Amino acid sequence: MSDASPLSLLRLEPGANYAVPVPTADTWWYIATPEAPLNVVRGFDGLYFYVPPGLNAATIFAHAFSTGEAGRLVITDLEGAEIASLESDFNEPEALLFQAPPEGALLRLSLVAPENPGWSLDDAAVWLGPELPGLLAPTPEAAAEVERIAPQIGIETNWTPLVDFEGVDNPIGTIQWAKLVPEDATLPSYDVALSDEQAFGGEQSLRVEIRFPEAYAETGQQLKLFTLPVPGDGIGKVRLFLYGDGSGRGLRVRVRDASQEQHYFDPGPINWVGWKAVLADFEHASTAVSGGDENKRIDGPTVNVVLEIGHARSNPVQSVLYVDDIAISPRSDEAGEAR
Numbered sequence: 001m002s003d004a005s006p007l008s009l010l011r012l013e014p015g016a017n018y019a020v021p022v023p024t025a026d027t028w029w030y031i032a033t034p035e036a037p038l039n040v041v042r043g044f045d046g047l048y049f050y051v052p053p054g055l056n057a058a059t060i061f062a063h064a065f066s067t068g069e070a071g072r073l074v075i076t077d078l079e080g081a082e083i084a085s086l087e088s089d090f091n092e093p094e095a096l097l098f099q100a101p102p103e104g105a106l107l108r109l110s111l112v113a114p115e116n117p118g119w120s121l122d123d124a125a126v127w128l129g130p131e132l133p134g135l136l137a138p139t140p141e142a143a144a145e146v147e148r149i150a151p152q153i154g155i156e157t158n159w160t161p162l163v164d165f166e167g168v169d170n171p172i173g174t175i176q177w178a179k180l181v182p183e184d185a186t187l188p189s190y191d192v193a194l195s196d197e198q199a200f201g202g203e204q205s206l207r208v209e210i211r212f213p214e215a216y217a218e219t220g221q222q223l224k225l226f227t228l229p230v231p232g233d234g235i236g237k238v239r240l241f242l243y244g245d246g247s248g249r250g251l252r253v254r255v256r257d258a259s260q261e262q263h264y265f266d267p268g269p270i271n272w273v274g275w276k277a278v279l280a281d282f283e284h285a286s287t288a289v290s291g292g293d294e295n296k297r298i299d300g301p302t303v304n305v306v307l308e309i310g311h312a313r314s315n316p317v318q319s320v321l322y323v324d325d326i327a328i329s330p331r332s333d334e335a336g337e338a339r
C-alpha cells in the first residue's frame with residue numbers, strides 16, 4: 001500500500017468476522033418490515049424501535065429456518081427492564097407478542113443466543129409487525145426520529161382505534177352468508193361472540209367459529225361480519241388483528257361508506273397461525289369500489305367495516321379465528337386536516 005492511499009481500520013470482533021459499512025449520516029436505520037426483513041448473522045445486541053401511540057400490543061417476528069439454528073428475542077425498555085422475550089427454533093416465522101404502552105414508546109430489541117444448549121444462533125431474519133414502523137435504529141435518538149420520517153416513507157403511524165371488543169356489547173351488528181343457506185340446514189353454521197380465550201389488546205376479542213359440511217358444494221361462500229356504524233370519514237387504511245388458524249381461507253376487508261359506496265381490499269389468504277396485523281390500504285393498493293356516490297372516497301360521518309371470510313373446498317371444514325383492535329388512519333391527502 002502506498003503512502004498516498006487512504007487508510008481504513010476495520011476491527012473484526014469475535015463472532016462477527018465480516019464487516020458492514022456504517023453510514024456516515026448522523027442518524028440511520030435498518031429496514032425490518034415483513035416485505036424486507038433485517039437479515040442478520042449471529043444476532044444483535046440492542047437496536048431501538050418506535051412504538052406509535054394507540055396500540056394495545058404489538059408483534060416482532062423472527063425466522064431462523066435452519067434446523068438447530070434458533071435465537072432469543074428480547075424486548076426491554078430504555079432502562080433495560082425486560083418487557084417480553086421469546087426463545088424458539090424459529091423454523092417457521094414466529095411472533096413475539098408484547099404489551100405496548102398506549103401512549104407510545106421507544107424500546108430496545110435484541111436477538112441473542114438461545115439458552116437451550118442444543119440450539120445455536122446463526123442466520124436469522126427479524127422484522128417488526130405491520131402495525132409498527134419497520135425501522136430499527138442504532139440509538140434511541142434515531143428511533144425517536146421514526147415518528148417524523150415514517151410517513152415520508154409510506155409507514156402509517158396515525159391510527160385511531162375504532163373497535164376493541166371489550167365490554168359486554170358486541171360491535172358486530174349483522175352476520176350474513178354470501179350464498180343463501182337453506183333454513184333447515186344444520187351446516188354451514190357460525191358462532192360469533194365476544195371471547196376472553198384470546199386477546200390482542202385488552203381482555204377480549206371477537207371469536208369467529210365457522211363449520212362446513214364435508215364436500216361442501218357451494219362455491220364462493222363467505223361469512224360476512226358487519227360492524228355497527230362506527231365514526232370514520234376520509235379513511236385511507238383499516239388495520240385489524242386477526243388470530244389465524246393457517247386454514248388458507250380467503251379474507252376480504254370491506255368498508256361501506258355513508259353513501260353505501262363499497263370499498264373492497266383483499267389482503268390474501270389466512271395462512272398464518274397466531275396474531276397478525278391485517279392492513280387494508282384503500283388509498284394506494286388496487287381495491288374495488290362499487291355503488292354509492294362513486295367518488296372513490298370513504299365518506300362519513302359513519303361507516304361499517306365488513307370482514308368477509310371465505311370457504312373453498314381446499315379449506316378445512318372448521319375454523320376458529322379471533323379478531324381484535326380495528327383502527328383507521330386518514331387518507332394521506334387529508335391527514336393534515338384529521339390531525
Ligand SMILES: [Ca+2]
Nearest residue numbers: 064066069089
Ligand atoms: Ca431454526
Ligand SMILES: [Ca+2]
Nearest residue numbers: 164201202204
Ligand atoms: Ca380487545
Ligand SMILES: [Ca+2]
Nearest residue numbers: 261295297299
Ligand atoms: Ca364515497
